[in-house]
Amino acid sequence: MAGGEYLKKLSWKSFQGLYIIGIISILVYFWLPREGLRVYRVVFNNILFMLGIIPPIFILVGLFDVWIPREKVTRHLGDRSGLKGTGISIALGALAAGPLYAAFPIAEVMLRKGTSLRNIFIFIGAWSTMKIPMLLFEIQSLGPRFAISRYAMSFLGVFLIAFFLDKLLVDDEKKNIIEKFQ
C-alpha cells in the first residue's frame, strides 16, 4: 500500500469544510474586525509553523514507502517467527504512514500470507500509536518529554493489548478470523 493511495482523492468535497470556515471567517472579520484580525493572525502563524516542519516529514514518508517492500517482510512474521517476528511487526507498523483504518487491508494481506494473529495485533498497535514520522512531528510540536514518554507508554500498551487480545480469543475464533482470509 503506497503512501498516497489510502487517502481519498482530492475533490471538491475535500474543500467543503475549508470554504465554509473561510466564509465564516470573512463574515466574522466584517462583524468584529478586531477578533477577525486576531483569528487571521493565529491562522497565519500556525501555517508558518507547519510549513517549517512538514516538508521533511512527508519526504520521509515517501522514502519509506518506496524503499521498504512489504511483501518480502510478511514472510518473516508467521507463528514461529518469535521475537524476530514481533520486532518486524513493530517496525512495519512504526515505519508506516496513514490513518489506522489503512492498516486493516495491509493486516489482511499479512494474515493471508501466514502472519500470526498476535503479530497482526502488534502490527495494528504499532501502526496506531508508534509511527516514527509522527513521533518526530510530535516531538517538534509538544516537546521531547511529552512525546517520548507517551511513545514509551504506548509501546507497553501495544504489547499488553496484543497479549490479552490473543488470550481473549479462543482458538475457534482465531481460526474463523484467519480462515476468512484464505
Add this chain to the structure above:
Amino acid sequence: MDLSTLIFYVIVLSLLGISFFKDRKKTVEALLKAWKSFIVLLPPFLTIIFLLGFIVVFIPEKTIALYIGEESGFLGFLISSIVGAITLIPGFVAFPMAKMLLENGAGIAQMAVFISTLMMVGIITAPLEASFFGWKATMGRNLMAYFFSFVVGYGVWLVVNI
C-alpha cells in the same frame, strides 16, 4: 527554526541524497508520493487551523482550563477521551492542536489522554475493523486501548512534571 527541526532537515535531506544516488527513479517516485500525501492532507489541515483560530480567539483561556485544564479532574479526562475516541483527526493536525490547547490552558494529562485515544481508539472505524477481525476482537482492542489511554495520560503527566 529551532535546532531539532534543523537536525531533522539534515537527516532527511541526507537520506534523500542517498536514495537519489542509489536509484533516481525510485527517489522521484518517493517525492511524488510525498507531494501527493501532503496535498491531500492540506484542505482538512487548513480547516482545522482555522477552527483552532476561532477557538483560541473566542473561547477564553479560563473556559478551556475549566473543562480540560490541569484541575478539570475526572470530567476533563472524560471529555478529552470521548472526543479522542470519536474523532478522526490525523496526527499532523492533532499535535499542533494539542500544542495550542496546552498554551491556552489545557492540562498535560488531559492532552495525553486525548492524543492516545485519538490514535488507538476508533469508534467510527469500528464497523470496518470488525469486518476484518470480528466484533469480539474489535471491542476488546478498542476497550483495552481506551482504558490504557488513561494510564498513558498519567505516565506522561508524571514525566513532564518531574
